Structures are given as C-alpha cells and as structure tokens.
Amino acid sequence: MKILVCISKTPDTTAKIAFTDNNTKFNEAGVQFIINPYDEWYALVRALELKETLGATVHLITVGGPDTEPIIRKALALGGDEAYRVNTDSQDSFYIATQIAEHARKQAYDLIFTGKETIDYNGAAIGGMVAELLDLPYVSIAAKFELNGTEATINREIEGGEEVVKVTLPVVVSCQKGMAEQRIPGMRGIMAARTKPLAVVEPVAADALTTVSSFELPPAKAGVKLISPDNVDELVKLLHDEAKVI
Amino acid sequence: MSVLIFADQAHGKIKKVAFEAVQYGAKVAQQLGTTATALVLGTAANEELEALGNYGAAKVLHVADARLNEVEGTVFTKIIAEAVTSEGAQVVIFGHNFDGKAIAPRVAARLKAGFVSGAVSLPDTSNGFVVKKSVFSGKAFANVNINSAAKVIAIMPNTFALEPTDAKAAVTAFSPAISDADFKVKVSSVETVSGEVPLTEADIVVSGGRGLKGPENWGLVEDLAKSLGAATACSRPVADTGWRPHHEHVGQTGLTVRPNLYIAIGISGAIQHLAGVNGSKVIVVINKDPEAPFFKAADYGIVGDAFEVVPKLTAAIKQLK
Numbered sequence: 001m002k003i004l005v006c007i008s009k010t011p012d013t014t015a016k017i018a019f020t021d022n023n024t025k026f027n028e029a030g031v032q033f034i035i036n037p038y039d040e041w042y043a044l045v046r047a048l049e050l051k052e053t054l055g056a057t058v059h060l061i062t063v064g065g066p067d068t069e070p071i072i073r074k075a076l077a078l079g080g081d082e083a084y085r086v087n088t089d090s091q092d093s094f095y096i097a098t099q100i101a102e103h104a105r106k107q108a109y110d111l112i113f114t115g116k117e118t119i120d121y122n123g124a125a126i127g128g129m130v131a132e133l134l135d136l137p138y139v140s141i142a143a144k145f146e147l148n149g150t151e152a153t154i155n156r157e158i159e160g161g162e163e164v165v166k167v168t169l170p171v172v173v174s175c176q177k178g179m180a181e182q183r184i185p186g187m188r189g190i191m192a193a194r195t196k197p198l199a200v201v202e203p204v205a206a207d208a209l210t211t212v213s214s215f216e217l218p219p220a221k222a223g224v225k226l227i228s229p230d231n232v233d234e235l236v237k238l239l240h241d242e243a244k245v246i
Numbered sequence: 247m248s249v250l251i252f253a254d255q256a257h258g259k260i261k262k263v264a265f266e267a268v269q270y271g272a273k274v275a276q277q278l279g280t281t282a283t284a285l286v287l288g289t290a291a292n293e294e295l296e297a298l299g300n301y302g303a304a305k306v307l308h309v310a311d312a313r314l315n316e317v318e319g320t321v322f323t324k325i326i327a328e329a330v331t332s333e334g335a336q337v338v339i340f341g342h343n344f345d346g347k348a349i350a351p352r353v354a355a356r357l358k359a360g361f362v363s364g365a366v367s368l369p370d371t372s373n374g375f376v377v378k379k380s381v382f383s384g385k386a387f388a389n390v391n392i393n394s395a396a397k398v399i400a401i402m403p404n405t406f407a408l409e410p411t412d413a414k415a416a417v418t419a420f421s422p423a424i425s426d427a428d429f430k431v432k433v434s435s436v437e438t439v440s441g442e443v444p445l446t447e448a449d450i451v452v453s454g455g456r457g458l459k460g461p462e463n464w465g466l467v468e469d470l471a472k473s474l475g476a477a478t479a480c481s482r483p484v485a486d487t488g489w490r491p492h493h494e495h496v497g498q499t500g501l502t503v504r505p506n507l508y509i510a511i512g513i514s515g516a517i518q519h520l521a522g523v524n525g526s527k528v529i530v531v532i533n534k535d536p537e538a539p540f541f542k543a544a545d546y547g548i549v550g551d552a553f554e555v556v557p558k559l560t561a562a563i564k565q566l567k
Binding site: 011013014017019037038092093094097116117119120121122123124125126127128129131132133137138139140141143153156157158159160161162163164165166167168171174177178207208209210211212213214215216217218221222224225226227228229232233235236238239240243245246 | 256261316317319320323342343344345347348349350351352353354355356358359360361362363364374376378379380381382383385386387388389390391392393394430431432433434435436437438443444445446447450474492493495498499500506507517518524527528530531541542543544545546547548549550551554555558559562563566
C-alpha cells in the first residue's frame with residue numbers, strides 16, 4: 001500500500017499575527033514555523049499507524065520553497081519514508097492542488113491524506129481539489145479511519161453529528177482530531193531523517209486563480225465592561241437593552 | 247450569466263447557512279446585473295423551496311431524488327456543474343459548513359474557478375473582484391482577488407444577517423444525468439445530536455472551560471443555555487479530557503463560531519481559544535481570575551465564582567423571558 005500525506009508549513013499556533021510591506025505580507029519576524037497541526041497530528045500519524053499495522057510506504061509532499069525543508073525533515077523523522085517538495089512559492093489552492101495531483105498521478109497512491117485545513121489560510125480546499133483533479137472520491141473532515149482490505153470505513157463530521165461512510169480505495173481523506181494522537185520524533189528518527197530521500201521537483205504550468213492583495217487585523221475591542229458578581233441583573237439588562245442580543 | 251447558490255438542506259429543511267448563501271448570492275447577482283438561482287438536492291417540500299425567494303432567489307432548481315438526501319461529494323459536484331452549464335452561471339456560492347467543505351473545492355477545481363472559502367464580505371468589484379476572507383483561524387482577514395472568469399465563494403456561517411422579504415421563488419424540477427454507479431461514498435450510519443441547534447449556526451453559545459472542575463457540573467452550562475435557547479460548547483482541555491464530546495470544542499483546532507452572543511464560563515481565554523470565537527458579536531466572560539486573558543477580548547465581564555454567578559444569571563434570564 002502506498003500513502004501520500006500532504007503537509008504544509010504554518011506559523012505556530014501561538015504566533016503573533018502581524019503584517020508588513022503595507023499589509024501585504026505576513027510578518028515572519030520572531031515566528032516559529034511548524035507542520036500544520038492537522039497535517040501532522042492526524043494525517044501523518046494515522047498514515048504511520050497504518051504503515052505499522054498493515055505495512056505501507058508513506059510519501060510526503062509539500063508545495064513550497066526551500067524554507068519548508070525543516071518541516072519536511074521533521075515529518076521524515078516522525079516516520080515518513082520519502083518526501084517531495086514542489087519548488088514554488090505560489091499560494092493559490094488550485095495551483096497547489098494541481099501540483100499535488102500531477103505528482104500523485106505518476107505514483108498511483110491507494111490513499112491520499114491531508115489535514116482538514118491549514119491554520120493560516122483556512123482554505124479547507126486542497127483535499128477536495130486534488131480528489132476532483134484525480135477523479136477520486138473525497139471524504140472530508142474525518143475523525144476516524146479504519147481499513148479492511150480495500151474498503152475504508154470513515155467517520156466524518158457533519159452539522160450536529162457524525163456520519164459513518166464506506167468507500168473503496170483509492171480515496172482522498174482530509175483529517176481532523178480523533179484520527180490519531182500527536183507523536184514526538186525520537187533521536188533515531190531524527191538521525192534517520194537526515195539521509196531519507198527528499199526530491200525537489202519543479203512545478204508544472206498551472207493558473208493561480210486567486211491572489212491575496214492585502215491583509216487586515218480585526219478592529220480592537222473597546223474594552224470590557226465589568227459588572228459586579230452581586231449584580232447579575234445589571235448584566236441581563238445590558239445584554240437586553242444595550243447589546244440587544246437577548 | 248447568473249449566480250448559482252447551493253442551498254444545503256438536511257431532512258427536508260433548508261439550513262440557515264443556505265438562506266445566508268442565497269441572500270449573499272442574490273446581492274452578488276445584483277452587483278453583476280443578473281439573477282440568482284438556488285439549487286436544492288434531495289427531498290424537500292415545495293413551500294421550503296419557494297421560501298428561498300424570501301432571500302432573493304429568483305428561481306429554484308430542485309432535484310427531487312431521495313438518493314441525494316445525504317451528501318456524496320462526487321455526485322453533488324457533477325450535478326452542480328451541470329446546473330452551472332444550464333444556468334450559464336459564472337459565480338457559485340456555498341456555505342462554508344461541513345457540506346460546503348466537502349463539495350465546494352471539488353466544484354471549484356472542476357470549473358477551474360478561483361475559490362475563496364470563509365468569505366466575510368460581499369465582493370468589491372471596483373478594482374477586480376476582491377472578497378474578504380477569514381485567515382489565521384479568525385485572527386486576521388485577507389482580501390483575495392479572484393482572477394478567473396468562473397468564481398466559487400463559500401461564505402462563513404452566521405456572518406450575514408438575514409433580511410427576508412415576502413417574495414417567492416419559481417421552482418423548477420431539474421433532472422441531471424446521474425446513475426447509482428456515481429455514488430462512490432456510501433453512508434452506513436448517521437449519529438446526530440437531534441433537537442439541538444448546530445453550534446456553527448447558533449445565535450447564542452454558552453461555553454464552559456476547566457473552571458467548571460468536572461463533567462458533573464455541566465448542568466450549570468446546560469441550564470443557562472436552555473434559558474437562552476443557546477447551543478453549548480467547550481474549550482479544548484474540556485474536550486481532551488473527555489468531559490464533553492469533541493464536536494463541542496471551539497477554538498483554533500476545533501470549530502469556529504460567530505454567534506451574536508458568546509458566554510464563556512471558567513475559560514481563561516488562551517490565544518487558540520480566542521481564535522475560534524473572536525468573530526462573535528458580543529462576548530461575556532465569567533471567570534474568578536481577574537487576570538484571565540479572556541477579559542481583554544470581552545465586551546462584558548464578571549469576576550466571580552461561576553458556581554454562584556451562573557445560577558443567578560440563569561434565574562435572571564428566566565425572569566426576563
């Protein structure tokens with residue numbers, strides 16, 4: 001079995017969000033970058049569990065510049081077998097999905113895992129687009145994934161509940177919490193990752209269908225109005241008369 | 247040319263986010279000098295379909311096929327693409343909910359359409375076609391230009407206030423070519439929390455954190471929520487320790503909610519939690535620690551013991567109603 005895990009570089013969850021160059025670029029000063037948590041904790045670790053229990057080869061792909069290599073090495077240290085980096089800085093989801101689909105077409109994967117979304121752009125787009133470009137079924141926002149032969153049983157989140165679906169491989173799955181538990185790479189993994197193959201490939205021609213023109217921060221809050229714990233009626237009155245929300 | 251809106255339904259009821267999407271689509275149509283058509287897949291009563299006119303749909307295409315009562319992304323994509331062709335639609339609108347996330351990116355890839363998800367503004371067409379979207383898990387916004395002729399936009403739920411009218415839409419049956427073999431993903435069971443408001447659509451959310459000390463105290467949150475007709479939520483540590491189910495977890499790695507009123511009880515307000523709630527219109531924080539970072543993001547706050555304050559608040563709200 002061959003599994004492809006799509007990984008993305010994102011700022012750490014506690015990073016200060018600020019912009020430079022007239023609000024057109026994310027300010028990377030002092031920011032630590034990580035593997036997008038959904039890609040690492042759920043997609044990659046579940047793929048590694050399948051490798052350990054059923055036997056599989058786990059490939060990694062990221063679409064990004066040389067600055068993404070530390071996170072690729074970390075994913076290899078966790079247990080990925082080989083990695084591919086498509087060398088481009090493009091941020092458009094269709095462009096990125098086209099690159100991943102191009103790679104996947106040559107490799108004939110049984111399973112393609114992505115995180116449910118990145119925590120920086122929050123597009124939630126790549127899995128569905130890759131599935132469409134490869135004409136494969138897509139199960140989004142999966143919380144559980146079990147495999148029996150070539151039939152996968154997947155729990156996916158829906159509005160106000162959960163749905164259990166069955167699908168025959170190959171399939172693209174976007175992963176969220178519940179799929180697996182976070183792991184920490186061991187010293188052996190880190191050493192081994194140094195010599196694992198990381199191929200740099202040039203992008204194929206594709207259109208960038210969107211461009212970010214600028215960023216903005218939400219307006220600052222006016223400040224909290226504190227109410228005495230002995231005067232709960234006052235809060236109810238404010239919510240009713242002033243905020244008009246109840 | 248027209249604007250097509252995928253109007254999401256469940257059990258024959260059109261979802262609130264679908265009304266929001268239809269209203270958004272109708273406004274985009276107005277900007278472009280065209281009309282809005284809503285597409286409903288699966289069993290739904292005629293009155294439900296006509297009511298989409300209240301939100302600006304001129305026409306409703308309905309595929310009354312019971313096989314479509316549950317979402318299958320491949321099939322839905324095929325049908326939506328067919329409707330796009332038959333309507334000559336250039337813009338397709340979705341809600342950015344679970345169903346939207348399953349279908350919209352597929353549709354965008356099929357149409358080679360620029361895709362913006364989590365949209366929080368109408369397009370600005372003064373210089374290109376720029377849509378504002380939520381990024382960095384609610385901590386910032388990006389203005390995204392769609393460069394392609396075909397465009398797919400998925401709107402953030404609970405962001406656009408509904409302004410219904412009495413207008414009715416003309417309902418037309420739509421018969422796309424689909425076969426049983428198109429259904430690749432088969433639903434074997436569905437577990438829904440019935441009778442409760444979906445968290446992402448709720449107008450009021452009451453949320454609890456570690457300050458509640460244990461699952462046995464959740465009655466406090468539930469009673470307050472009940473008095474307000476609110477949905478209940480929780481912080482990440484609460485979901486991680488299993489006090490509450492994961493689907494109630496609000497924050498950076500959980501759900502993003504944008505209710506009119508978010509009441510946080512015993513939640514300190516870590517940056518990851520704030521990311522999931524800072525789109526809320528009004529935030530009330532109840533916490534015994536005056537240094538809790540959540541107070542900085544709040545509109546109203548009570549520094550006090552939740553076990554004393556919350557029952558009093560519930561009683562005061564019951565009195566008001």
